[in-house]
Amino acid sequence: GWGVCVTSAGEVVHVTGYLGGELKISCSYGQGYESYEKYLCKNDCGHSDVLITTSNPVKNKYMIHDEKRARIFTTTISDLRSTDAGKYWCGVSRNGKDIYTEVKLKLVEGKSRLPECICSQNSSFSQVNDVCHSYNSFCQPKENIGFCQSLFKKLECLMILKSFFSFNLTEWCCDESKITSGVVGHPLTLQCPYPPQHRNNRKFLCKGDHRNNCTDTVTSQSRFALQDDVSSSSFSVRITELEAADAGTYWCGSDSQWRVGNYTKIELSVGERNTCLDEN
DSSP: OOOSSOOOOSOOEEEEEETTSOEEEEEEOOTTOTTSOEEEEETTOOGGGEEEETTBOEETTEEEEEETTTTEEEEEEOSOOGGGOEEEEEEEOOSSSOEEEEEEEEEEOSOOOOOOOOOOTTOSOHHHHHHHHHHHHHHTTBSOHHHHHHHHHHHHHHHHHHHHTTOOOOTTTSOEEEEEEEETTSOEEEEEEOOGGGTTSOOEEEESSSGGGOEEOOOTTSSEEEEEEGGGTEEEEEESSOOGGGOEEEEEESOTTOOTTSEEEEEEEEEOOOHHHHHO
C-alpha cells in the first residue's frame, strides 16, 4: 500500500521542466519487482497524493510506462504548471513498506521542446500542410507556448479527420499498421523496421490490444525467435509453429519510450490447417 511521511532510501533524482511543456521522470527498481505495481506520488505520499499507477496508466495529465526488461518505469507529466514543482516519490507497491525514490522537480520559463511537424508533400488534405507549415514557422523554435500548443492541437484534429476519411497518412502522426495471416501448425516470420540510429537498442515484439499493456513474446522458452539485421535496419521474429491462440494484435519496435514512428502494429489472423491438402 501507499506509505505516509516517506523518507528517501538513496540518491535523489533531480528533473527540470519548462512551464507549459512536458517532462519524463524515470526511476529504476531492483530485480524481482518487475510484476509489482509502480506509482508516482507527491508530498507525503498519502492516498490522495498518488498521481498515477501502472494499474491505471493514463490519468489526466499523467502517463506511466513500466519497461520491465530494463527495470525502469517512466512517468510523463504534461501541461506543466508552477504548482507542479516540488517533491515527488517513485514508489513500488509491496506487502509491508513500499520502496521509494525521491524526485525533486524544478520548473523554469523558457523554450520547451515541442514536437516537429513533418509535412507530407503529396497530401490530399491540403489544410493539414497549411497548418503544419504555420506550426513549423512559428514554433520551431517556440516563441509562444499557448499559440503553438493550440496550433498543434488543431493539427492533431485534422490528422484524425484525415485518418477517418482514409486519406494518405503521413508517417509522423500515426501507428504504422500491418495486417498478416498464417496457418495453424505452420511457421510464420514477422518483419519489423526500425530507425538506423536504434541499431544498438533492444528490439521487442509484444502482444496485447494496447501497447501500454502488452506481453513480451520473445523469451528463451518461446516459439518466437528474434533475429536482427542491422544492414537493413529491420529485425524479424520467426514463430516456429503457429497456434490458433497466436492470433491478435502485436507491437514491435526498438524504443522503450514508444515514440511515434519507432514501432509497428501488426494484426495477425490464424487460419485452421487444411487437412485435405496435408494428406496429399
